[in-house]
Amino acid sequence: MNSWCIFDLPGKEVEIASLQKKSEDPELWNDREHAQRIMKNLADLRDELEGWRKLENRITSSLELAELEDESLQPDLEAELEPIEKELEQRELSTLLAGPYDKGDALLTISSGAGGTESNDWAAMLQRMYLRWIERHNYEAEVLDLTEGEEAGIKSVTISVKGRLAYGYLHAEKGVHRLVRLSPFDSAHRRHTSFAQVEVLPEVTSETATVQINPEDLRIDVYRSAGAGGQNVQKNSTAVRITHLPTGLVVSCQNERSQMQNRESAMRVLQARLEDIAQQERDKELANLRGEYVKTEWGSQIRSYVLHPYQMVKDHRTEYEVGNAQAVLDGDLDGFIEAYLRWRLDPAKE
Template structure:
């Protein structure tokens, strides 16, 4: 494509955008938008808060998608004019501007193309990400905190709101665990390929002999539950609820009351915690929502495992070691499933992981088509 005339490049991108638009079915989206706008204008809608939020959230997602496609289409038209202007006036600065816009449009159309693959039953949901330090001692705790920063920076780069529910700090450095929400449509579908074990190799900053250390952290991604999704829980017999005082790094108190809440689901052993709110009741409500999400994810995994057994499916879970981050003796980040690799480790750890995420989504959809 590098040797193509700019007009041909624009034509090729326009054809890709047309294919994406056909898959998204903008006409059907427009019909849905009109219906949802009519519902949202009904004063009675807000009598049911949960349904009202569902309607407005869906309306926002559809409007955003349609506006994105239409905006890109208009920018492609404008870009053709910009290239013509640069050629007529022999203006190098205008040509550079047009080249940058062309590359940006190629990236945005590629992102839309990947979005068409996010059609699973829960892909449109917001996500809860949980990170746990694993083997590697203090280096693993430090590594877990590095991963937390990587994902929060990724979300920040995209303008996705996040909310940290709980962080358990390690004694010397780093964190034992953390849970946070990414509050954006399609966050779960986008991030679910990140589920698995992340391996770090580096010279340990905590080793006075400067030896190379390998450490591990586990990343778990589940969809945020809708109010309509529900698993019955008997709080009296199935839950152990502990309250404690929130704390920061090094045991520093961040709250003077026992408002943090830890819930253990006794039948499964699943533990969730929340300490971000001042109110114990708010923390309990958030923790219960997290527990519902994890129980639903577990239920889906069990149902899928049963189907795989019936089919004789021997394909192992995706939740194994999935990415290696090597900082010494060379610089490399490589996904062991997709083969995606880069030597720019600092950019990745600063949240530039879109190439890995896109490759994961394509890989998962390819596997699902094979399995189906």
């Protein structure tokens, strides 16, 4: 029951003390963005340390009660054991996220594959699934760009996900997702297979950025926002498209009210994509941040969602699967994410 020792409590206390000292610097708020990151990191570390301390106290108290060997306490001890084990597993899992970006925010992009309306609808189902997962984890979601399908669903969406460990967890979702179902768009109700690509990139701050963007390398176009958009999208030219000329990368944002906000959001996405390319070049591994690019078609999927003729969701990397497909589509992804994080560290995997 001493498993909490996997978390370096004294080391975190030293880190908190260092951040506390920085937070007391009278010149800290001269750089507001830097100051906000310091305060956020300090608050996150304090919450994390407090959580481990509370868990340690619960374990110690349970052990002390068990040592009394009082049979009347057995039901209470058994009831306490399951939530302790569950929380300990979750906290142990978080220690696996030690990458340079794992503890930060994420940019999640969903793009429909070939297949028109079917794939567009599947991309919209994935958007709903991830928004439900984000809500379950009390993260903040902001839709930066959304392109709707011509008949139904979406062609693509980019979502900013803010919260501690957001990138570390969502990184497990990068790749092609495959859906098999009876089509609601087919009058003959035939079975269809659809694909969508999920891309996950870390949000990059000025402190973690390694790529400097030269303004002269950018072509910036403004245009009217497309799609329904609701009241949050104005009819004038507020949407922004930025082309990075040296690489040919194109990013767009249209969901904010002002052109300036959309430009800032587009620059965040562009910075993340350029950082991803730089990381790939440094490591010579396409799978490090974004993963190796694969065509969105049959045979390349990381996960299959089968709704007909039976219900099953299976991850092809880890072999983890569940029979309740609807629960997964409602955002119950933690089992898949945990399986991936443990599989990633398994030396026996290919």
